[in-house]
Amino acid sequence: MTPQKDITIYDLAKELDLSPATISRALKNNPIINAATRKKVMDLAAKKGYRSNAFASNLRTQKTNTIGVIVHELNSYFMTAVLAGIEEVATEAGYDILIAHSNETVAKERTNAHNLFNKRVDGVIASLAYDTEDLAHFEPFIKKHIPLLFFDRTDNNIAATQVVIDNEEAGYIATKHLLDQGCKRIVHATANLKRNVYADRLTGYKKALKKYKLPYNEALVLVNDFKEDTGKLIVESILTMKEKPDGLFVTNDFCSAVCIAELKKAGIKVPKDIAVVGFNNDVVSRMVEPNITTINYPGKLMGRMIAERLVLQLKTKKNINKQEQIIVPSELIVRDSSKRKK
Amino acid sequence: MTPQKDITIYDLAKELDLSPATISRALKNNPIINAATRKKVMDLAAKKGYRSNAFASNLRTQKTNTIGVIVHELNSYFMTAVLAGIEEVATEAGYDILIAHSNETVAKERTNAHNLFNKRVDGVIASLAYDTEDLAHFEPFIKKHIPLLFFDRTDNNIAATQVVIDNEEAGYIATKHLLDQGCKRIVHATANLKRNVYADRLTGYKKALKKYKLPYNEALVLVNDFKEDTGKLIVESILTMKEKPDGLFVTNDFCSAVCIAELKKAGIKVPKDIAVVGFNNDVVSRMVEPNITTINYPGKLMGRMIAERLVLQLKTKKNINKQEQIIVPSELIVRDSSKRKK
DNA sequence: TATTTCTTTGCAATCGGTTACAGAATCAAA
DNA sequence: TTTGATTCTGTAACCGATTGCAAAGAAATA
Numbered sequence: 243m244t245p246q247k248d249i250t251i252y253d254l255a256k257e258l259d260l261s262p263a264t265i266s267r268a269l270k271n272n273p274i275i276n277a278a279t280r281k282k283v284m285d286l287a288a289k290k291g292y293r294s295n296a297f298a299s300n301l302r303t304q305k306t307n308t309i310g311v312i313v314h315e316l317n318s319y320f321m322t323a324v325l326a327g328i329e330e331v332a333t334e335a336g337y338d339i340l341i342a343h344s345n346e347t348v349a350k351e352r353t354n355a356h357n358l359f360n361k362r363v364d365g366v367i368a369s370l371a372y373d374t375e376d377l378a379h380f381e382p383f384i385k386k387h388i389p390l391l392f393f394d395r396t397d398n399n400i401a402a403t404q405v406v407i408d409n410e411e412a413g414y415i416a417t418k419h420l421l422d423q424g425c426k427r428i429v430h431a432t433a434n435l436k437r438n439v440y441a442d443r444l445t446g447y448k449k450a451l452k453k454y455k456l457p458y459n460e461a462l463v464l465v466n467d468f469k470e471d472t473g474k475l476i477v478e479s480i481l482t483m484k485e486k487p488d489g490l491f492v493t494n495d496f497c498s499a500v501c502i503a504e505l506k507k508a509g510i511k512v513p514k515d516i517a518v519v520g521f522n523n524d525v526v527s528r529m530v531e532p533n534i535t536t537i538n539y540p541g542k543l544m545g546r547m548i549a550e551r552l553v554l555q556l557k558t559k560k561n562i563n564k565q566e567q568i569i570v571p572s573e574l575i576v577r578d579s580s581k582r583k584k
Numbered sequence: 585m586t587p588q589k590d591i592t593i594y595d596l597a598k599e600l601d602l603s604p605a606t607i608s609r610a611l612k613n614n615p616i617i618n619a620a621t622r623k624k625v626m627d628l629a630a631k632k633g634y635r636s637n638a639f640a641s642n643l644r645t646q647k648t649n650t651i652g653v654i655v656h657e658l659n660s661y662f663m664t665a666v667l668a669g670i671e672e673v674a675t676e677a678g679y680d681i682l683i684a685h686s687n688e689t690v691a692k693e694r695t696n697a698h699n700l701f702n703k704r705v706d707g708v709i710a711s712l713a714y715d716t717e718d719l720a721h722f723e724p725f726i727k728k729h730i731p732l733l734f735f736d737r738t739d740n741n742i743a744a745t746q747v748v749i750d751n752e753e754a755g756y757i758a759t760k761h762l763l764d765q766g767c768k769r770i771v772h773a774t775a776n777l778k779r780n781v782y783a784d785r786l787t788g789y790k791k792a793l794k795k796y797k798l799p800y801n802e803a804l805v806l807v808n809d810f811k812e813d814t815g816k817l818i819v820e821s822i823l824t825m826k827e828k829p830d831g832l833f834v835t836n837d838f839c840s841a842v843c844i845a846e847l848k849k850a851g852i853k854v855p856k857d858i859a860v861v862g863f864n865n866d867v868v869s870r871m872v873e874p875n876i877t878t879i880n881y882p883g884k885l886m887g888r889m890i891a892e893r894l895v896l897q898l899k900t901k902k903n904i905n906k907q908e909q910i911i912v913p914s915e916l917i918v919r920d921s922s923k924r925k926k
Numbered sequence: 927t928a929t930t931t932c933t934t935t936g937c938a939a940t941c942g943g944t945t946a947c948a949g950a951a952t953c954a955a956a
Numbered sequence: 957t958t959t960g961a962t963t964c965t966g967t968a969a970c971c972g973a974t975t976g977c978a979a980a981g982a983a984a985t986a
Contacts, residue, residue, distance in 0.1 A: 246727045250972055261936045266973060276934060293702050297643040298972035301941045317664040325658070326687070338699060341683045345668070357680060360635050385588045470867065499871045506873060525812065529841045530872055531848060592942055603966045608943055618964060640942035643971045930985070937978075944970085952963075 249292040258282060269294070300362070308338045309552060310358035312351060312368040314395060316343045318496075319524045320541045321369075324393065327545020328367060335553040337364070346372040346467075355379040365389035365552045370397060372434055372467060389555040389562050393548045396438055401563045403555075405548040407539045407572040409439050413446025415574050416491050416519045416537055421454045423517050423582040425489030431464045431476045431501070432493040440465075443493050443521070462487065473500025480516075481508055489517050489580075495524035498534055502579060517580040532578030539572040591634040600624060611636070642704070650680045651894060652700035654693060654710040656737060658685045660838075661866045662883045663711075666735065669887020670709060677895040679706070688714040688809075697721040707731035707894045712739060714776055714809060731897040731904050735890045738780055743905045745897075747890040749881045749914040751781050755788025757916050758833050758861045758879055763796045765859050765924040767831030773806045773818045773843070774835040782807075785835050785863070804829065815842025822858075823850055831859050837866035840876055844921060859922040874920030881914040 251265040258265070260279070268275045268283035269292075275283075286292075300306050309332050313321050325341065332339050340363060344351035351371045358366055359382050366383055369392065377400050383390045384401060396404040420428050430447045432440045448458050464479055466472045476497070480487060492498035498520035502512050512518050512532060520527055523538035547568060555562050593607040600607070602621070610617045610625035611634075617625075628634075642648050651674050655663055667683065674681050682705060686693035693713045700708055701724050708725055711734065719742050725732045726743060738746040762770050772789045774782045790800050806821055808814045818839070822829060834840035840862030844854050854860055854874060862869055865880035889910060897904050 248972095252972075262973075263937080263975075264935055266975085267935090270974090274934070279934080295643070295972050296702060296704070297639040298941085299974075301637070301639040301643055301943095302972085302974045304941075315664075316658045316667070317661060319659060322657075322659045325685075338703075343667075360638060361680075362638070496867070496871075503871055503873060525838065526868055526871060529838075529845060529868060531845060590942095594942075604943075605945075605967080606965055608945085609965090612944090616964070621964085637942050640971085641944075643973095644942085644944045646971075928986080931983080933980105933982075935978105935980080937976105939976095940974080941972105946967105946969090948965105948967075950963100950965080952961105954959105954961080956957100956959075 248295070249290045250295070254283060254286055254290065254292060258286060306362050306364055307336060308340055308361070308363045309549070310340045310342065310361070310363035310366045312342050312344055312354050312358070312366065314344050314346050314369050314371045318522070320522050320539070323541025324545035327542040328549040331546050331549035331553060337553070344371045348374045352379040359383065365556055367391050367393065367548055367552060369393055370395040370437065372437065375436055384563050387562055389552050391548050391552055393544050394439065398438070401565050403551050403561070403564065403566045403568070405544050405551070405568045405570060406438070408569050409442030410446040410449070412537045412572045413443030414450045415446070416521070417447045417450035418453070419535070419574055419576065420489040420491060420517055420519060420580060421450060423580055425517055426456065427462065427485060427487040428489035428491055429462045429464060429480060429487045430491050431466065431497065433466060433468055435465060440493060447491065468494045468497045473497050474504050476501055477504035477508060487516060491519045493521040495520040495522045495527045495534060495536055499526045499530045502530055502534070513578065513580050513582050517582055519580050523575055527577070535577045535580035536575055537572055538575050540570060544570055590637070591632045592637070596625060596628055596632065596634060600628060648704050648706055649678060650682050650703070650705045651891070652682045652684065652703070652705035652708045654684045654686055654696050654700070654708065656686055656688050656711050656713045660864070662864050662881070665883025666887035669884040670891040673888050673891035673895060679895070686713045690716045694721040701725065705730070707898055709733050709735065709890055709894060711735050712737040712779065714779065717778055726905050729904055731894050733890050733894055735886050736781065740780070743907050745893050745903070745906065745908045745910065747886050747893070747910045747912060748780070750911050751784035752788040752791070754879045754914045755785030756792045757788070758863070759789045759792035760795070761877070761916055761918065762831040762833060762859055762861055762922060763792060765922055767859055768798065769804065769827060769829040770831035770833055771804045771806060771822060771829040772833050773808065773839065775808060775810055777807060782835060789833065810836045810839045815839050816846050818843055819846035819850060829858060833861045835863040837862040837864045837869045837876060837878055841868045841872045844872055844876070855920065855922050855924050859924055861922050865917060869919070877919045877922035878917055879914055880917050882912055886912055
């Protein structure tokens with residue numbers, strides 16, 4: 243029971259009395275090789291269970307056919323959808339993907355970036371962590387002209403293609419919806435305003451208020467992270483407000499679900515007393531009672547689009563690390579958590 | 585703006601007038617190299633931004649320092665916790681991890697296994713997909729004496745270390761809890777009985793009934809997958825039963841959450857009319873109303889344990905692909921969805 | 927038959943790091 | 957001063973696939 247040894251092109255060459263060069267060419271369907279020879283090689287390779295040694299190949303060709311993906315989290319419907327989209331396109335184009343998750347911390351994001359750089363991925367797709375401010379760890383890719391693209395959580399201070407939704411518009415629509423339901427005092431619970439997504443949604447929120455000629459009140463904007471007990475904190479804040487709000491726009495479905503549970507515990511009716519809108523259309527938004535009104539955005543499509551851009555950049559060597567923004571559509575899905583009018 | 589060229593040990597060697605061999609040794613902290621020389625090399629390497637070429641190294645050493653992890657899904661708290669545990673231990677031991685998700689299908693699991701095999705990972709940790717029956721795609725690892733370990737979703741027909749909870753015991757405890765709450769007619773909603781986890785939980789369910797001298801009624805066991813609308817189907821089945829059940833044991837928290845929502849829609853009170861117990865202690869179990877009684881099991885610990893075994897096997901070359909079972913503790917967490925007694 | 931062209935295959939260098947073995951240099955002991 | 961041990965560094969082969977160039981053989985043309 244000794245371990246099975248790997249078959250190399252040299253083994254095949256010896257057995258067929260050909261040179262390794264011919265074997266190599268035959269295996270890659272190089273038309274310069276005689277069809278009969280090619281078939282012989284292929285057959286023997288299959289029979290012997292030959293598999294190409296990627297290291298040798300990568301070393302020689304200086305390519306890895308691998309795309310690195312850095313995500314800020316894994317545990318969400320949106321992210322799973324994005325990954326699925328990326329995978330589809332990448333696989334079709336002959337690339338493997340390498341997933342690294344930064345778990346919402348720059349520290350891990352930095353490590354992941356270094357790792358992928360050392361693994362010499364051919365391209366990188368990333369969504370920034372919660373607290374990333376300095377993007378220096380992405381510079382090496384740019385210096386080496388390795389395609390680097392961002393989706394969802396991005397930053398305008400880096401030369402890269404980005405695939406995003408129009409967060410300002412989404413924030414505007416969500417807020418407008420609450421206003422249309424008759425809300426006059428809307429709490430906006432969101433996260434780190436250094437992240438584009440949250441900053442833009444806040445801008446949209448402000449814009450909607452302005453449109454309805456309502457004053458912007460900073461005290462109604464609650465900035466937190468979205469840890470598990472953040473919902474509790476938000477509701478506590480709400481409960482201590484002298485003038486009670488009648489609307490709540492949370493930029494995260496998980497958190498809005500917790501908020502709803504906490505509000506109910508406190509005897510506040512949703513949507514009667516407070517209408518609630520979340521963000522992301524996560525599965526949880528359809529699980530809690532009442533179902534949560536939310537912003538849906540197409541994860542899979544975003545994944546596909548960004549992977550397509552990347553593959554195109556790799557094939558054409560054009561537009562690599564050029565600042566460019568692609569906006570995909572998002573939509574408001576109205577459910578019971580915000581319905582106050584017929 | 586030409587892309588930055590990579591620095592190699594040859595570049596460093598030339599600049600320091602040393603041989604590549606010395607550079608290689610110095611960079612790996614080989615004590616045979618004079619401390620002063622080593623420092624010189626290290627300093628220059630840092631200054632020049634040298635990074636080792638893993639392909640060259642892997643090619644020569646026939647090792648990748650990479651562990652492949654195949655998970656059946658990504659989008660759950662449990663899985664994220666397991667991955668975090670694996671990552672901690674792996675990183676500490678100098679291994680990278682490579683995540684592949686099979687999205688609950690054998691087809692992708694097979695592809696992933698082949699991919700990891702071709703990437704020549706040093707070891708593999710896997711949790712089986714929903715419909716995996718034939719395990720042939722894992723055989724290549726065993727043939728090559730590459731450590732292969734399973735967690736959670738496993739199979740007894742393959743020679744591998746497995747880290748699991750005592751699913752039979754968990755099923756027993758969950759059922760017993762419902763019986764203790766006065767339930768007499770308990771529906772067991774579960775999934776593919778070919779998967780150990782579901783089969784064992786059913787055994788536990790049966791055992792509890794027997795203990796309480798209640799008859800086992802096959803009509804009360806509903807086998808489905810756990811797609812998004814499965815909860816709806818389960819509740820529909822329940823609604824059509826002539827004798828209404830008073831207990832529901834679902835082996836998945838997401839699904840049990842949907843069930844609760846659907847039951848409520850149908851005017852059935854939880855836990856008064858039907859007491860519900862889920863499985864996994866997913867975040868959602870604390871989000872829905874009432875909070876769901878569930879079985880908690882330690883994802884991070886499982887991740888750490890299995891990675892520790894793997895690292896040990898890699899270091900010692902012992903116990904590779906030996907059938908062995910490690911059981912980690914699980915516990916019932918009682919919440920409102922099942923509480924009918926004080 | 928001689929010459930040219932085309933097809934097919936082989937030679938050998940290359941990618942960058944590792945390591946067994948040899949050899950040089952230093953120092954201590956005889 | 958010689959010998960032996962010790963410490964440090966270098967030489968060169970190797971891992972396996974790729975590819976520019978040379979060359980052999982076959983076929984076509986003169």
